[in-house]
Amino acid sequence: MKAMLIDTTRCVGCRGCQVACKQWNGLPAEETQFFGGAGYQNPRDLSSKTWTLLTYNEAQVGDHYDWVYGKLQCMHCQEPACAASCPTSAMEKLAEGPVVYHTSRCLGCRYCMLACPFQVIRFDWFSANPYVSKCTMCADRVLSGQEPSCVKSCPTDALVFGDREILVAEAHRRIEENPRKYVHHVFGEREVGGTCVLHLSTVPFELLGYRSDLPEKSLRRWTEPAMKPIPYIVAGLSLALGAVAWIVSRRDKRMVEKWVKQVKEMQ
Amino acid sequence: MTGAWIKPQITRYNAVLYLLAALGFVLVVIRFAGGIGRVSNLNDGYPWGFWIGLDILAGIALAAGGFIVAGMVHLFGAHKYHALARPAILTAFLGYLLFIIGLAIDLGRPWMIWQVLFHWNHSSPMFEVSWCVTMYTTVLLLEFLPVVFERFRWRHLLGMWHNFVPWAIILMVTLFTLAMSGSNVWTLLVFTILLLWEVAMRTGLMRRDAQMPVLLVMAGIIFSTLHQSSLGSLLLIIPHKLHPLWFTPVVPVFFLLSAIMIGVGMVIFENIVSARVHKRKPDTHLLAGFARALPVLLGLYLLIKVGDIFRTGAAEYLFMFNSAAIGMWLELVVGVMIPLVLFMTTETRTSEKWLLRGSVFVVAGGIINRLNTVITAVVVEKWAPYHPSWMEIAISLGVLSGGILVMDFIVRNFPVFDDRPALAR
Numbered sequence A: 001m002k003a004m005l006i007d008t009t010r011c012v013g014c015r016g017c018q019v020a021c022k023q024w025n026g027l028p029a030e031e032t033q034f035f036g037g038a039g040y041q042n043p044r045d046l047s048s049k050t051w052t053l054l055t056y057n058e059a060q061v062g063d064h065y066d067w068v069y070g071k072l073q074c075m076h077c078q079e080p081a082c083a084a085s086c087p088t089s090a091m092e093k094l095a096e097g098p099v100v101y102h103t104s105r106c107l108g109c110r111y112c113m114l115a116c117p118f119q120v121i122r123f124d125w126f127s128a129n130p131y132v133s134k135c136t137m138c139a140d141r142v143l144s145g146q147e148p149s150c151v152k153s154c155p156t157d158a159l160v161f162g163d164r165e166i167l168v169a170e171a172h173r174r175i176e177e178n179p180r181k182y183v184h185h186v187f188g189e190r191e192v193g194g195t196c197v198l199h200l201s202t203v204p205f206e207l208l209g210y211r212s213d214l215p216e217k218s219l220r221r222w223t224e225p226a227m228k229p230i231p232y233i234v235a236g237l238s239l240a241l242g243a244v245a246w247i248v249s250r251r252d253k254r255m256v257e258k259w260v261k262q263v264k265e266m267q
Numbered sequence B: 001m002t003g004a005w006i007k008p009q010i011t012r013y014n015a016v017l018y019l020l021a022a023l024g025f026v027l028v029v030i031r032f033a034g035g036i037g038r039v040s041n042l043n044d045g046y047p048w049g050f051w052i053g054l055d056i057l058a059g060i061a062l063a064a065g066g067f068i069v070a071g072m073v074h075l076f077g078a079h080k081y082h083a084l085a086r087p088a089i090l091t092a093f094l095g096y097l098l099f100i101i102g103l104a105i106d107l108g109r110p111w112m113i114w115q116v117l118f119h120w121n122h123s124s125p126m127f128e129v130s131w132c133v134t135m136y137t138t139v140l141l142l143e144f145l146p147v148v149f150e151r152f153r154w155r156h157l158l159g160m161w162h163n164f165v166p167w168a169i170i171l172m173v174t175l176f177t178l179a180m181s182g183s184n185v186w187t188l189l190v191f192t193i194l195l196l197w198e199v200a201m202r203t204g205l206m207r208r209d210a211q212m213p214v215l216l217v218m219a220g221i222i223f224s225t226l227h228q229s230s231l232g233s234l235l236l237i238i239p240h241k242l243h244p245l246w247f248t249p250v251v252p253v254f255f256l257l258s259a260i261m262i263g264v265g266m267v268i269f270e271n272i273v274s275a276r277v278h279k280r281k282p283d284t285h286l287l288a289g290f291a292r293a294l295p296v297l298l299g300l301y302l303l304i305k306v307g308d309i310f311r312t313g314a315a316e317y318l319f320m321f322n323s324a325a326i327g328m329w330l331e332l333v334v335g336v337m338i339p340l341v342l343f344m345t346t347e348t349r350t351s352e353k354w355l356l357r358g359s360v361f362v363v364a365g366g367i368i369n370r371l372n373t374v375i376t377a378v379v380v381e382k383w384a385p386y387h388p389s390w391m392e393i394a395i396s397l398g399v400l401s402g403g404i405l406v407m408d409f410i411v412r413n414f415p416v417f418d419d420r421p422a423l424a425r
């Protein structure tokens, strides 16, 4: 399974990845605004036109304040909540790694958006024929043996692409070689069952806008116990309710017979 | 056709309903022309909101009376509640139609809904919900058809209906099992069980209910059980977003149990209100017996809800001063504790006035609960909290008003509360 390693300590904030993503996927530019609050990036957040976004965060690094860059995009979970929840399997995990979106099957129910633990799916709120959208890991490129467009564009190798196991090992190697530079955690290695986008950082991941409190088990582990019993319930109820109907019909029959007998005796 | 139609009229009382329906209609046009963002406050952080809470979660729970009463009367042999069955089925049927309209408004591309028939995702509760709804709406339609046949005196169709319905049900439940499990073994098993019951009835081994095919009622119970609970399962995928007071692995059980409470409450409420509107006498003696189930259900719910809150360690959140705690107390006090106390007394259960009041508490509490679960309880980090826009609320109210008007028309023109057509009375 392929994956991407994002080493934010190598990132210089050039946003080549953000532009390359738009170019490869034919996404239009976006009108942007200054905004208050955390972050100094442009635009402020992911949208249906911006599938990956470089965030500019001011954070304390060692003894000084510095810019720390983060990259928002779909994490391509190993057991994606979006794919588990989509009623039509419009979101699908490919064996090669990418989680892809089959536009033509989508109902626009937005259940995937609710389910996604990383908040990366966006919706066309002002369209009469809306779709959801998210990074596809350039599945078309990956399936033909190339690396995603953003990785290709990265001038400092902050982004690298390859087999997931190799990249996980590589991430740990970097931490071990430079334990003071990195937070001792590979974000994405275990979160919600592991993802195919791995992050290394020099500041705690919350400062880059990631949730640090996600469970390690896949979110499917919660829905499975509710979905598995369905056939048992159907078969069980078919049997039990039929039996009830039988018993009741016999009781009714006996009651009617008794009643008829009483009427006859009275006559 | 027999008899003239009693035409709908705009009166002082229902003018508001017409206005709301008209406003809702205009807003729906805007929504379909310009997108969901034009009329709602939903956003990428809060993709679900008021519509899901009210039209779908609450609406479906309110319609639970249909399967409960149909099951009691035609399967569990509680024949004395017969008079409650038709109105409950009609309410449920209209409730589901409203729900489908609500869903069509909420879905981005509702015209693609047929896709769920061809791309089966066994792991998605949403997939289960959409199948159950389709199936159960069909069941309700079939259950309601005899009323239409009677209205037009189509006796021969009624005979055909009795003959055809069991086969349709066997087909539906079997197909459903295949879609849900993807397993031939389960599918065959369910098919065989249903077929055996039907054969038992056709050969006279087992008596059939004179009015409703047993299999039809069974299917109603099966689909309802499954999808009342699977509406709760929808929330299981968001342990990271749902407030601990609401998130629990047994949320499907709570949804089913509370749907039964709310359904019973709604049957009482609707019976009394429509009796008043149509100047009929409500079936108070029946409702009194029916309401005896409520203290049991409410007590059970309270017990396991509180037990579960302590079990998951969420109890501390009950005693904080924030919207979640207030929301939880509100739904428990209004929807469970007050009606529990009320319905425990015989006075409440036998007085029309108090039956109505008690049922209002149950129904209101149920609606609060469902809205809470998708609005109050959903917390998405870094996003400004979501509040429904007035247009979202107006659309829901518009759909509901339209539904009430249609219901009123049907009750006036079809033999719903009485087995005889209204005009023959």
Ligand code: SF4
Residues within 6 Å of the ligand: A073, A074, A075, A076, A077, A080, A081, A082, A083, A099, A115, A116, A117, A118, A119, A120, A121, A134
């Ligand atoms: S990050 Fe979200 S959208 Fe991407 S695969 Fe995971 S659940 Fe799906």
Ligand code: SF4
Residues within 6 Å of the ligand: A085, A086, A087, A088, A089, A090, A091, A105, A106, A107, A108, A109, A110, A111, A112, A113, A132
């Ligand atoms: S919005 Fe589309 S992709 Fe997302 S869950 Fe619904 S149907 Fe699937």
